[in-house]
Amino acid sequence: MSVWSLILVLAAWTNALRLGGAFLLKRATVPPTAEKVLNNITPAVLGALVVAGMFTSGRDLVLDERFFGFVAAGAALIGKVPPLAVIVVAAGATALARALT
Amino acid sequence: MALPPGYLRADGVITAFALAVIVFGATFGVLARAAGLTAPEAIFMSVLVFAGASQFAVIGAISAGAGTWVALVAGALLNLRLFALALAVAPGLSKNGWARAVQSYLVTDETAAVAARPDGSVDEKRFVTAGVWVAGAWIVGTTIGALGGSAVSDPLVWGLDAAFPGGFLALLAPRLLKDRVARKVALVGAVTCLALTPFVPLGIAPLVAALAAFLAVKK
Numbered sequence: 001m002s003v004w005s006l007i008l009v010l011a012a013w014t015n016a017l018r019l020g021g022a023f024l025l026k027r028a029t030v031p032p033t034a035e036k037v038l039n040n041i042t043p044a045v046l047g048a049l050v051v052a053g054m055f056t057s058g059r060d061l062v063l064d065e066r067f068f069g070f071v072a073a074g075a076a077l078i079g080k081v082p083p084l085a086v087i088v089v090a091a092g093a094t095a096l097a098r099a100l101t
Numbered sequence: 102m103a104l105p106p107g108y109l110r111a112d113g114v115i116t117a118f119a120l121a122v123i124v125f126g127a128t129f130g131v132l133a134r135a136a137g138l139t140a141p142e143a144i145f146m147s148v149l150v151f152a153g154a155s156q157f158a159v160i161g162a163i164s165a166g167a168g169t170w171v172a173l174v175a176g177a178l179l180n181l182r183l184f185a186l187a188l189a190v191a192p193g194l195s196k197n198g199w200a201r202a203v204q205s206y207l208v209t210d211e212t213a214a215v216a217a218r219p220d221g222s223v224d225e226k227r228f229v230t231a232g233v234w235v236a237g238a239w240i241v242g243t244t245i246g247a248l249g250g251s252a253v254s255d256p257l258v259w260g261l262d263a264a265f266p267g268g269f270l271a272l273l274a275p276r277l278l279k280d281r282v283a284r285k286v287a288l289v290g291a292v293t294c295l296a297l298t299p300f301v302p303l304g305i306a307p308l309v310a311a312l313a314a315f316l317a318v319k320k
Contacts, residue, residue: 001169003142010159010173011149014180015206021187022194022205033318039221040286040314041189042213043276045182046269047287048294048310049210053266056298069263073270083271084113090267091121094260 065101069094103200105226108233114268115231118211119238121264122153124256126242129156133247136164140247147243151236152209155179158303179304185311186213193223207232214268219275221283282317289313 001009030038054070055061072093076086111119126147133143138160146156155176162172187208193216194201207228212235216228256262277284290310297306 001173003138003163003169006159006169006173007142007146007149010146010155010176010180013177014150014152014155014183017180017184018187018205018208019202021184021189021208022191022201023198024188025191026198026201036282036317037314038188038192040283040317041185041311042217042221043273043280043283043287044290044313045185045189045210045307045311046214046217046273047290047313048307050266050270050273051291051295052298052307053269054263055295059299059301059303061295061299065260066263066266069260069267070270073263073267077271077274082113083268084117086271087114087117087121087264087268090270091260091264094263095258096260098258098260 065094065097068097103195103197103203103229104233105229108226108229111230111234112227114272115215115227115234117264118215118231118268119234121256121261122211122235122238123242123245124254124259124261125153126239126244127246127249128242128256129153129160130243130246130248132157132164133160133243136160138163138247140244143247144240144244147240150176151206151239152176152180152183153239155304175303178302181304182210182307182311183208185308186210189213190216190223190228193225193228195225204229204232207236209235210269211235211265214272217272217276219279221276221280286313286316289316 054066055063069090073086073090076089129147130143134140150156158179159172159176162175163169187205190208190213194204212228212231215231216224218224273287277287290313293313294306294310297309
């Protein structure tokens with residue numbers, strides 16, 4: 001398979017997933033239980049992505065400089081700083097830890 | 102309308118994501134060229150696929166000497182979670198079919214995170230705003246990296262890999278504070294992801310973690 005075919009197939013697949021999710025329940029009237037599930041997909045996936053982004057590298061579980069970013073972000077949240085500051089603190093603490101090690 | 106009025110007005114979080122995405126886009130552009138892709142291939146991949154993790158996986162597989170089929174499967178698996186995220190943001194997308202189809206292209210981790218309101222509903226305008234900025238940043242970044250080459254700095258030096266999970270945590274926090282069920286769901290999703298990651302192909306763990314949402318129906 002050529003690189004262009006790869007790009008086109010991956011693009012078709014990726015956007016089909018997006019379209020599928022966007023249209024699957026558009027016409028249906030969703031019962032309240034299903035609505036509860038839909039409402040909680042984002043916390044479920046974001047919870048997973050937070051730990052995946054902080055504590056994994058490929059398929060390995062790792063504890064590296066990002067741990068300091070995670071702790072600093074947690075501390076910033078407890079200090080009730082706005083989300084932008086949490087992002088800056090997470091990146092800054094990770095960068096600082098990398099610079100020092 | 103696919104584009105609600107005032108959709109270009111980015112707030113701090115969207116700006117931060119967009120800046121980090123530009124740097125990662127540039128890195129992708131450089132690595133794609135190093136893996137043997139031409140500049141148009143790298144740039145069109147970012148335009149058409151617009152899913153960073155899967156694109157990195159594809160060029161990672163190619164530069165490791167894997168065939169294009171292996172690279173395709175690696176990239177395809179990583180995007181399965183976008184189906185779950187598209188389902189999640191769907192109630193907030195345009196009721197008009199064409200506009201909804203266009204908007205669905207903007208479904209990414211970042212846009213789903215930004216669009217999530219603390220009460221669990223979806224903010225269409227913020228979704229589109231984040232989508233336009235993040236997509237623009239990804240494409241511009243890729244172009245810079247693919248054409249500009251080695252002048253690009255390493256995003257890890259700036260800790261930008263921690264910027265995304267840090268941002269997701271910050272955007273999730275207001276809901277977790279007031280919603281006991283979402284708190285349980287997010288925790289189970291996180292634990293599931295970590296527990297599965299070493300044992301399943303890349304991309305599967307966050308997808309299985311999405312099933313934690315079913316905990317919301319139990320008492």
